[in-house]
Amino acid sequence: VTRCGLCALIGRPNVGKSTLLNRLVGTKVSITAPTPHTTRSVVRGVLTEGEVQVVFVDTPGLHRPRTSLGGRLNDAARAGAEGVDVIAAMVEAGREIGAGDRAAIGTALEAARRDPAMRVAVLVNKVDRVGPTSVAEQLLGAQGAVEELASEGLAERVEYFPLSARNGRGVEAFTEWVSAQMPESPFLFPADEVSDVPEAAWVAELVREQLVRKTRQELPHSIHCRVTEFAWPHVTVEILVERESQKGMVIGRGGQLLKEVGTAARRQLPEGTFLELRVTVEPDWQRRADALDRFGY
Numbered sequence: 001v002t003r004c005g006l007c008a009l010i011g012r013p014n015v016g017k018s019t020l021l022n023r024l025v026g027t028k029v030s031i032t033a034p035t036p037h038t039t040r041s042v043v044r045g046v047l048t049e050g051e052v053q054v055v056f057v058d059t060p061g062l063h064r065p066r067t068s069l070g071g072r073l074n075d076a077a078r079a080g081a082e083g084v085d086v087i088a089a090m091v092e093a094g095r096e097i098g099a100g101d102r103a104a105i106g107t108a109l110e111a112a113r114r115d116p117a118m119r120v121a122v123l124v125n126k127v128d129r130v131g132p133t134s135v136a137e138q139l140l141g142a143q144g145a146v147e148e149l150a151s152e153g154l155a156e157r158v159e160y161f162p163l164s165a166r167n168g169r170g171v172e173a174f175t176e177w178v179s180a181q182m183p184e185s186p187f188l189f190p191a192d193e194v195s196d197v198p199e200a201a202w203v204a205e206l207v208r209e210q211l212v213r214k215t216r217q218e219l220p221h222s223i224h225c226r227v228t229e230f231a232w233p234h235v236t237v238e239i240l241v242e243r244e245s246q247k248g249m250v251i252g253r254g255g256q257l258l259k260e261v262g263t264a265a266r267r268q269l270p271e272g273t274f275l276e277l278r279v280t281v282e283p284d285w286q287r288r289a290d291a292l293d294r295f296g297y
């Protein structure tokens, strides 16, 4: 008999959820960057080992929204964490447990309260950045937050994992525990599939990843990418910004930035791909419901 289930990763922006997802499935399936709000949709990464399949669900970072886009990202994160078998709230080592972390832990506990079969994990990520004392302190801090927020008997259902998504330390212990929680069920994905991201969407994500990494301040948040032509080897990605002035910043002096973005994205695509990038302005799209609807947020 096979076993299969879902494990959601939630947490405030930038704690390392997507980096962990990629580490868990052993392939890059979700884009990552040092800038918060990198992930904008739910991304499923599939790990199949023998008779057990775990579908890990990466989600946008939970935060206090300031735009319509932000609100939709929170909604997407909460929806992605619904109906899962395991919910994992991630915090990071070396940074005090704040309101955002408490909100993530609270969301996980609330989901588990409604579903008595659901298991909860608290992940303390980025342990590579700090010493063992600091890791221990953070585990205690996380436990304190759980005890403060958990209703009767719930705290005992929580497991704690210190780990580093970056160097892999502690990740296997988490994977093994999650695998052991999976219920008897047919596989949800074919055994050789590693993610649910459609090919065209992935190309747009790779372009956005480079833009997020190479731009600053508000610009990463103002960018949306979509594929407008997918006739392999010809792929055209349209880069939408919110203001005319941002167009120049994305293109860069003499087209330099856009060129670098194209080169870095192409390196991760099948050889022979012709990648064309176009920049257009969609005024204030982050705050416009009609634009967000059209873009699929």
Ligand SMILES: Nc1nc2c(ncn2[C@@H]2O[C@H](COP(=O)(O)OP(=O)(O)OP(=O)(O)O)[C@@H](O)[C@H]2O)c(=O)[nH]1
Pocket (backbone or CB within 6 Å): 011, 012, 013, 014, 015, 016, 017, 018, 019, 020, 031, 032, 033, 034, 035, 036, 037, 038, 039, 040, 059, 060, 061, 062, 125, 126, 127, 128, 129, 163, 164, 165, 166, 167
């Ligand atoms: N030192 C260290 N850095 C990490 C680790 N995991 C992730 N990072 C870094 O933290 C930053 C954010 O990582 P992401 O995986 O994009 O974070 P996220 O939680 O998915 O962020 P959002 O998608 O914005 O919610 C990146 O610069 C990562 O390289 C880790 O274990 N150790």
Ligand SMILES: [Mg+2]
Pocket (backbone or CB within 6 Å): 017, 018, 019, 031, 032, 038, 039, 058, 059, 060, 061
């Ligand atoms: Mg992410």
